[in-house]
Amino acid sequence: MNLISRALGVLILACAGSGLATAQWNELTVGGKTIDVHGFFSQGFAVSDQNNFLTMPTSSGSFAFTDFGLNASTQLTNNFRIGAQIYDRNIGKLGEWRPEIDWAYGDYKFADWLGVRAGKVKTVMGLYNDTQDLDFLHTFALLPQSVYPTDLRGQNIAHTGADVYGTFGTEGHGEIAYTGYVGELPLDRFGGYVYGAESAGVNLKNGGALQSGGDLRWNNLLPGFTAGVSFLNQAYNANGVVNLEQVLGVPGSAPYSMKSIGDHRTQFYTEYRKGPLLLQGEYFRRTWSIDTIGLEKFSSDERGWYGAGTYRISPRLEFGAYHSRYYPSWKETDFSQPSNHIYDQAITANINLTSFWYVKLEGHFMDGYGVGYSFRGFYPQDNPQGLKSRTDLFVIRTGFNF
Amino acid sequence: MRLLKFACALAFATICAASDTAEIGIKIIANPSVRTSSLSRDDLSRIFLMTKASLEGTGHVEPVLERSSPASHAFLRAYIGRTEAALMAYYRSLVFTGKGTIPKTFASDSATAAYVARTKGAIGFVSADTAAPGVKTLQIQ
Numbered sequence: 001m002n003l004i005s006r007a008l009g010v011l012i013l014a015c016a017g018s019g020l021a022t023a024q025w026n027e028l029t030v031g032g033k034t035i036d037v038h039g040f041f042s043q044g045f046a047v048s049d050q051n052n053f054l055t056m057p058t059s060s061g062s063f064a065f066t067d068f069g070l071n072a073s074t075q076l077t078n079n080f081r082i083g084a085q086i087y088d089r090n091i092g093k094l095g096e097w098r099p100e101i102d103w104a105y106g107d108y109k110f111a112d113w114l115g116v117r118a119g120k121v122k123t124v125m126g127l128y129n130d131t132q133d134l135d136f137l138h139t140f141a142l143l144p145q146s147v148y149p150t151d152l153r154g155q156n157i158a159h160t161g162a163d164v165y166g167t168f169g170t171e172g173h174g175e176i177a178y179t180g181y182v183g184e185l186p187l188d189r190f191g192g193y194v195y196g197a198e199s200a201g202v203n204l205k206n207g208g209a210l211q212s213g214g215d216l217r218w219n220n221l222l223p224g225f226t227a228g229v230s231f232l233n234q235a236y237n238a239n240g241v242v243n244l245e246q247v248l249g250v251p252g253s254a255p256y257s258m259k260s261i262g263d264h265r266t267q268f269y270t271e272y273r274k275g276p277l278l279l280q281g282e283y284f285r286r287t288w289s290i291d292t293i294g295l296e297k298f299s300s301d302e303r304g305w306y307g308a309g310t311y312r313i314s315p316r317l318e319f320g321a322y323h324s325r326y327y328p329s330w331k332e333t334d335f336s337q338p339s340n341h342i343y344d345q346a347i348t349a350n351i352n353l354t355s356f357w358y359v360k361l362e363g364h365f366m367d368g369y370g371v372g373y374s375f376r377g378f379y380p381q382d383n384p385q386g387l388k389s390r391t392d393l394f395v396i397r398t399g400f401n402f
Numbered sequence: 403m404r405l406l407k408f409a410c411a412l413a414f415a416t417i418c419a420a421s422d423t424a425e426i427g428i429k430i431i432a433n434p435s436v437r438t439s440s441l442s443r444d445d446l447s448r449i450f451l452m453t454k455a456s457l458e459g460t461g462h463v464e465p466v467l468e469r470s471s472p473a474s475h476a477f478l479r480a481y482i483g484r485t486e487a488a489l490m491a492y493y494r495s496l497v498f499t500g501k502g503t504i505p506k507t508f509a510s511d512s513a514t515a516a517y518v519a520r521t522k523g524a525i526g527f528v529s530a531d532t533a534a535p536g537v538k539t540l541q542i543q
Contacts, residue, residue, distance in 0.1 A: 038497050073500055078455070078462040083500045103500050112454050122499045131495045167453040169444055175453060220447065224483045276485055312485055352487065401494065 042399030055092030154188025174220025201246030207238030
């Protein structure tokens with residue numbers, strides 16, 4: 001699998017290299033139809049002063065921060081489009097170079113107000129859920145982890161099912177866009193959820209979720225101003241083995257299964273854009289309960305939000321900053337405890353060396369580390385000396401796309 | 403109340419900033435197959451953001467871009483409200499989620515006009531003084 005991933009990476013590099021020679025090389029014509037081929041690659045380096053972050057040994061500096069993807073798509077008729085993308089990543093112990101089908105679907109548009117997508121479709125939720133892993137689209141090297149945790153990409157990134165979508169013009173006040181979906185999502189066996197469960201003595205083997213939800217947004221309600229809301233309902237289940245020694249202090253292991261009940265997420269977001277200035281804010285709340293067979297019932301009320309601003313001072317240079325807050329359990333009354341929050345202040349400079357090659361320099365100043373089920377960067381097994389309350393992190397990330 | 407004042411000021415500033423195509427030195431051109439002589443600002447923006455792919459009486463329409471030119475800077479500022487980099491990021495977000503493609507893009511007014519003239523449903527923009535045979539000029543309301 002490693003070999004396949006590395007071969008794909010080399011292919012992308014080779015494609016990009018040949019792309020320097022001719023502008024239209026990534027358009028192939030087969031049977032009279034144009035097939036567009038695009039790809040991206042990013043490589044990061046992260047170093048922190050105290051805690052290891054995102055499953056990387058960042059306290060000594062880590063280059064284990066790579067991802068890439070390759071897609072092909074074609075417009076079969078004016079109304080019908082098909083395509084697919086492969087995605088792979090290795091971020092610390094996340095991803096582990098296992099390539100996956102990122103999306104693969106057919107899209108039929110009956111009219112501007114009604115279209116249908118069927119297959120594996122990226123989930124529209126908030127401003128960035130469906131593009132969170134496309135680093136070259138964002139000013140920041142790490143999106144606000146309160147709302148878009150890199151560890152939990154696999155929890156919401158895409159579903160295998162169907163979407164209905166469309167837009168309506170509103171006569172002088174922009175447009176209203178909607179998306180509704182239903183589908184299945186397999187357990188991400190190489191994501192933060194499974195990795196984090198290991199620290200609690202649970203080895204998850206398989207599982208998944210049935211998800212349904214929607215997104216409603218008003219683009220250009222006022223010029224440059226967008227507001228929207230997303231909903232997600234899901235029923236999650238997972239099966240595996242629990243290490244009784246670790247959990248109960250008695251030797252042996254036992255089968256483990258869990259399911260989520262009343263698992264709802266609501267996300268509000270807004271954006272204001274004027275020329276080189278972009279201001280954004282998002283807030284989410286997720287309430288859920290977990291029924292574990294053999295262990296106790298557990299419920300939580302997670303909340304998170306961020307405010308971000310970016311300003312492009314030239315075609316080559318953009319600056320940005322955000323403040324992000326995550327609360328693993330809103331029921332807690334003492335948010336001053338580092339286990340009850342993760343706050344992150346980030347500043348970044350995004351340098352476009354060419355139209356397809358960028359470098360980002362980013363500083364994070366974090367306070368708190370959340371609880372065991374936060375799955376947002378801080379894991380006990382990566383920090384055996386114990387988690388410290390503050391973490392300063394510096395990230396360099398470079399990449400290209402074609 | 404302060405929020406309302408801010409919203410009103412924002413709307414007023416935006417209306418003042420908006421100019422017609424002649425004032426900003428560009429014209430919106432279309433292939434003769436486009437069966438309208440005018441477009442609303444919203445519809446023009448939606449066509450270029452690819453959320454509107456058809457016009458009544460015309461059927462499928464295709465936006466055509468010009469990059470890194472005075473005409474493109476004026477067009478983006480007046481009608482799209484995004485920098486060229488932000489617009490390209492938007493198009494790439496469509497490409498890399500499977501929802502669309504990057505429009506045909508040209509480096510000069512003459513190339514843009516020639517493509518619009520020969521492509522059914524094409525809508526583009528060029529500098530106001532560009533000679534563009536075989537296309538029609540759309541009024542933006």
